[in-house]
Amino acid sequence: MKDYLYLNHANDYALSVGAETYHPMVSVVHFDELGPIAHTLNKMGDVYAFFVQDNFPEGGKYGMGDYDTSKGSLVAISPSQIVGKKDDGTRDVYHGWTLHFEAEFMRGTAFEQRLLDYHYFSYNVNEALHTTDGEKQLLWQLMQMIRRFIQHRPQSPQTDRILQDYILLVCDYAQLFYQRQFQDTVKEQNDMLARLQRVLADYYERGLQRQHGLPNVKYCASEFCLSPSYFGDVVRSVSGESPTQVIQRFLVDRAKSLLISGLTATQASDSLGFEYPQHFTRFFKKHVGLQPSKYIASLKVP
Numbered sequence: 001m002k003d004y005l006y007l008n009h010a011n012d013y014a015l016s017v018g019a020e021t022y023h024p025m026v027s028v029v030h031f032d033e034l035g036p037i038a039h040t041l042n043k044m045g046d047v048y049a050f051f052v053q054d055n056f057p058e059g060g061k062y063g064m065g066d067y068d069t070s071k072g073s074l075v076a077i078s079p080s081q082i083v084g085k086k087d088d089g090t091r092d093v094y095h096g097w098t099l100h101f102e103a104e105f106m107r108g109t110a111f112e113q114r115l116l117d118y119h120y121f122s123y124n125v126n127e128a129l130h131t132t133d134g135e136k137q138l139l140w141q142l143m144q145m146i147r148r149f150i151q152h153r154p155q156s157p158q159t160d161r162i163l164q165d166y167i168l169l170v171c172d173y174a175q176l177f178y179q180r181q182f183q184d185t186v187k188e189q190n191d192m193l194a195r196l197q198r199v200l201a202d203y204y205e206r207g208l209q210r211q212h213g214l215p216n217v218k219y220c221a222s223e224f225c226l227s228p229s230y231f232g233d234v235v236r237s238v239s240g241e242s243p244t245q246v247i248q249r250f251l252v253d254r255a256k257s258l259l260i261s262g263l264t265a266t267q268a269s270d271s272l273g274f275e276y277p278q279h280f281t282r283f284f285k286k287h288v289g290l291q292p293s294k295y296i297a298s299l300k301v302p
Contacts, residue, residue, distance in 0.1 A: 005041065007044050010027040013029065013042065017040075022147070022150040024155070031093075036092060039092070040086075041083075044077055048079065048100070052143065053073065054095040055095060073130055073131065075128045099146065105164070110168055118174075119229040120230075142166065142169060142173070143170075179237070182237040192234065193235075199215075199224075200247065204254070213273045213274075214273045220243060251272060255280070256295070259296055260299065
């Protein structure tokens with residue numbers, strides 16, 4: 001049994017599970033039509049994929065993590081990632097759809113322009129979109145429409161443009177539904193900003209700046225057991241600011257407190273974890289509008 005199924009082309013997965021193919025660069029598979037299928041641990045080539053399913057393989061992997069097998073989930077996969085479950089000789093029945101498309105097919109389209117906004121392609125699998133019944137049905141209907149379209153119309157530049165628009169629509173709906181999930185997360189974790197402030201304070205209480213320098217987004221995200229991308233989107237939903245902005249505001253407040261307590265700019269710089277005092281001075285002036293010495297002097301003006 002092979003360790004990996006290499007998905008270098010959009011139809012490689014469909015061919016592996018015995019599904020029909022209709023377009024050289026786009027594939028849609030309806031799991032419910034297949035019956036029991038073998039597991040595959042897929043290594044993505046230059047291919048993107050959406051899996052919108054009711055169930056995922058038990059013990060399935062995504063990168064170094066486990067699948068979230070919650071009912072009604074969407075997982076977005078980007079090139080070079082590893083996803084699935086190694087063939088162990090068993091077969092399972094899955095319910096839902098998957099869409100695969102080659103990066104080259106979307107070259108020069110709005111997909112490339114918006115790709116940096118589709119953060120979900122770099123989320124951890126435990127941050128899958130948990131679709132509502134209505135969201136899941138809409139995505140399934142879109143998959144069905146895409147398949148019907150490529151089934152009954154010969155490939156041409158015009159039909160490819162329409163197909164690209166269909167794929168963009170799937171991407172944009174996934175973005176919209178994730179926003180709903182972020183809002184739900186905010187309601188459930190309305191103390192997130194307070195917890196983030198505590199994470200940052202603990203960072204200094206533990207003296208981590210001595211080893212690692214200034215706290216960063218990656219560290220904070222790890223303290224919440226989230227990927228940096230997902231963490232960033234949740235923080236934006238909570239505060240309207242990026243995590244970097246929240247961290248910088250914390251550093252400015254802490255710097256002011258250190259200076260007011262009597263520390264020099266050099267001492268404050270060292271205490272905060274800046275590599276060089278001049279870096280601290282530039283940072284402080286950028287955010288406060290004054291150099292540290294002038295800030296202290298301004299407080300003494302009657």
